[in-house]
Amino acid sequence: MHYQQAAIAVSARQAEPLSDALMEHGALSTAIEDAHAGTAQEQALFGEPGMPTEQVWQQSIIVALFDAEADIDTILAAAAADAHMAAPAYQLETVPEQDWVRLTQSQFDPIQISERLWITPSWHPMPQAPDIINLQLDPGLAFGTGSHPTTHLCLQWLDQHLHGGENLLDYGCGSGILTIAALKLGAGQASGVDIDPQAIRASRDNAAQNHVDARFYLPDDLPAGQFDVVVANILANPLRMLGDMLAARTRSGGQIVLSGILEEQLSELSDIYAQWFDLNPPLSDNGWVCISGRKK
Template identity: 60%
Template sequence: MSWLSVTIDTDCGHAEPLADALLDAGALSASIEDADAGTPEETPQFGEPGSPTTPGWTRSRVVALLDAGTDVDELLAACAATAGLDGVPAYALEKVEEQNWVRLTQSQFEPIRVSGRLWIVPSWHTAPDPEAIVLVLDPGMAFGTGSHPTTRLCLEWLERSVTPGVSVLDYGCGSGILGIAAARLGAADVLGVDIDPQAVTAARHNAERNGVHVRFDDSAAEIRGQFDLVVANILSNPLKALAPAICAHVRPGGRLALSGILAAQTEELIAAYAPWLPLAVADSREGWVCLAGQKAA
């Protein structure tokens, strides 16, 4: 079995009406992308909370999947008219053959070596190093598979910082990868919190799969007391707003690490946390930084 993939470049104002018209006319799927993706003109659509974005791309690309027997010219003529376009737009056509989509998707996720002794391994792979500390983690609904630079920075900080018996708080746990790593590295008491109940469900599943005991909750109100180590891999605006709450859970003499911060945001984050805890750049990668510091004893 095969299908046809049709790609049409258009402007922001016509992209959504055209995609809707294609779906109404029987397209199996229709998506809108940035026609300048992968170039210096690429425009992000989703910023962090508190940062305004402009909806839509000036140069948009509509990609639709069609049945193999579709008369593409006829379909596009009708859909273009519905969307308010003048005539049939130029398009590119590609044949899509049936594949083992599960295997194809899995092939895109290989084991990730975080350090000499820490690996992240999808469940369908065998750990490359049987002597390593292995975190079994599959791509899922929650952020944090180890491939993003901010996750790697936090994992590396935890590996340097966790000693047997310490307590760890992961503020904004996502998939639970940081809390699970802390437990595998020897932490005795680990708590992860996230406002997304689905992330908490995924984190609990991942902890069970890895054979570690980590508490996860979807309410920061459940955080009790202070911790030896606190890590928060979120985004700069939420990190600034949460500064008093996050620092309140670092024990005197305890340490804090923050990531999800672009290099250009470093100074404003350091200033935001200065009343409670001095921060400095612990590491950086691909334009992202990890800030870390120790609370006064």
């Protein structure tokens, strides 16, 4: 048995209504993706406290899955009529039936961050050695499985610079991976913040899976106070806007770690954060950089 998969180019205004209508008319699943993914025009979706959150890409692709016998033209015409639009063009491909769970799991192997720090999905045996620190983390809805260079850079910094007992804030925690890693590496307390309630739920589940007592908050719920270490692995644009807040959350003499920054954005971000921090030489990995420094 096989399936049919249609890739349908739509605008931001059309994406969600047409996606919902396709499900009503027999699509097995739909997903909305960035039409420019993997190019210089790729658009990151984010929001910050007090700012509207972008919900969909301006130019989107709906990827819709249908069974082998489905009449795609008829379904698309009916769905487009429900969405009050003309039936758009689409590209069709055949998708063979597979063991999707096994296929997905095969794409995620254990990741070694340093000599002692590993990230291991739950279906893999944990590395065995006396000094191994293992983060058990499965791919999920929230960002952050440890495979991206920005996450690697932050984990490597934590592995090298946490000495034990620190109070850490992970702003933009995603899956909670950095918060959890900090506690396993000896931090005394660690709190994660994210604008996405799904990320908060996923982070709490991951913390429970790793048997650590981490705290996770939406931005407006984070209690007042300062931290020994503040980590923000997000994107350059929110880092530009959040400088005052992140600096205020870092105690005098405390440290900041910033990632999600492309090499060409390094100079501008360094100039912004040099107002509050004595910066160290940046770390880099595959075109991404990590800035760190100590508060003046």
